[in-house]
Amino acid sequence: MENITEMLKGVLEGCVLEIISRGETYGYEITQQLRELGFTDVVEGTVYTITMRLEKNNLVDIEKKPSTMGPPRKFYTLNAAGQKQLEIFWEKWDFVSSKINELKTKIKVK
Amino acid sequence: MENITEMLKGVLEGCVLEIISRGETYGYEITQQLRELGFTDVVEGTVYTITMRLEKNNLVDIEKKPSTMGPPRKFYTLNAAGQKQLEIFWEKWDFVSSKINELKTKIKVK
């Protein structure tokens, strides 16, 4: 799927929160998981801006650990504020997506 | 629902295309329809920037008509390119929303 960039705005951060909520993970791995999900064009830089934002907003706890595969990894876990933010994200998603699907499926009188 | 601004990015234009596709309409009416849909905080300015963009990208035909309720209205209809764009929008929406719902409902092993 091409050019879904604009549609990802506002949901990508939520996706990252969800991925982190499933267990300690780090930026590079998050990127790979988003690509596996189907968002194949998401690159590291994008994910790092998001994780930096999560750090800045105190939604995650951080632990740096060495890796045998390369440089050290920065592992993230959601803290209480992050969990709350994730809940709010899904509420917003349910609201917005239901409204849009309503618009999509509404019978066209024409 | 509060603060869904960022989540609307990339989908609001598609919603406007869909509304226009149902029959000739104008900016102010489109705004009202979006508010009725549930996007209560959408204001005229936002919709006008979208309709201006649709004009610029040659996705709509325009006809100005007088109104008994106020100043003249600028009525929009989708042209062939607009119809095509609308189709593409729904394809993207189906793709993105299905992937996000997949992420949401995936069993959490943890």
Add this chain to the structure above:
DNA sequence: TGGAGCTATTTAGTAATCCTATATACTAGT
């Protein structure tokens, strides 16, 4: 006649988010 309120369009400036492109660095294999 003058003001309020609803209808209606437009635009300048701002904020937020994701992407592009690049730099840096560790490890392993050839």
Add this chain to the structure above:
DNA sequence: ACTAGTATATAGGATTACTAAATAGCTCCA
């Protein structure tokens, strides 16, 4: 050494929605 894969970081750009204000036509009523 060199390449490739792993891994983090950041500066600058593009797009999009919001804020706020200006302009204007119409109806109603004091």
